[in-house]
Amino acid sequence: MTFGKVKIYGSFALMWAVLLYIDAGRLLFPVWCCAALHELGHWIPLRLLGGRVECWELSAGGLCIRMASGGELSYPAEIFCTLAGPLASFLCALCFGGSNGIIAWSGICVVQGAFNLLPASGLDGGRILSLALQWAGAANARSITRAATVVTALALAAAGAFLFVRSGYNPVALLMGGWAGISVIGRHEDD
Numbered sequence: 001m002t003f004g005k006v007k008i009y010g011s012f013a014l015m016w017a018v019l020l021y022i023d024a025g026r027l028l029f030p031v032w033c034c035a036a037l038h039e040l041g042h043w044i045p046l047r048l049l050g051g052r053v054e055c056w057e058l059s060a061g062g063l064c065i066r067m068a069s070g071g072e073l074s075y076p077a078e079i080f081c082t083l084a085g086p087l088a089s090f091l092c093a094l095c096f097g098g099s100n101g102i103i104a105w106s107g108i109c110v111v112q113g114a115f116n117l118l119p120a121s122g123l124d125g126g127r128i129l130s131l132a133l134q135w136a137g138a139a140n141a142r143s144i145t146r147a148a149t150v151v152t153a154l155a156l157a158a159a160g161a162f163l164f165v166r167s168g169y170n171p172v173a174l175l176m177g178g179w180a181g182i183s184v185i186g187r188h189e190d191d
Helices: 008-024 028-048 075-097 103-116 124-135 143-168 171-186
Strands: 006-008 053-059 062-067
Touching: 008 028, 008 053, 008 103, 028 053, 053 124, 062 103, 075 103, 075 124, 124 143
Parallel strands: 006 053
Antiparallel strands: 053 062
16 A cells, blocks of 8 residues: 555554564563654755655565665765664653653664665665665675675574473574564565
8 A cells, every 4th residue: 555655564553563462571662662763864865955755655574665776875975874774763762761661762763774784685784785885886786785694694593492481481582583583584675
């Protein structure tokens, strides 16, 4: 379903239904607010540097900005815009950390910023890796980014399995590790 520049995938509705059902800690709203602030961190420098947003996507993988392709930005500018999202997350974490009542938001922002810096395609860290390799003239930038994606996905799945066993076979850790691993591999992005 598309509304202007906003694309909403069916997986988004399914994810919301599942998360609303299992969200005993009432964290869904703060998670989405922190995700929106993260994406705003990308959008502001992108607009200031003359880039364009092709669309905003809502899917099971989360909220995402797709930048218009067309070589509008230099490699350093695009790296900066990509890095600005995690930086916005960390800045928000600092701001929320000093506020009573919303300290949990600080942790959510840190986790989102750190997760997005992982070197995997579809995440900010993978995009930065790919752009830096292309800027350096590496002919095999895509291959290196794909290899980093697979290693990252396997590490996330292994971490979920470890936490599953460590937590006394609590399936939430296994599901989260598996979801993180699959979402990293499932996010296809042109490098």
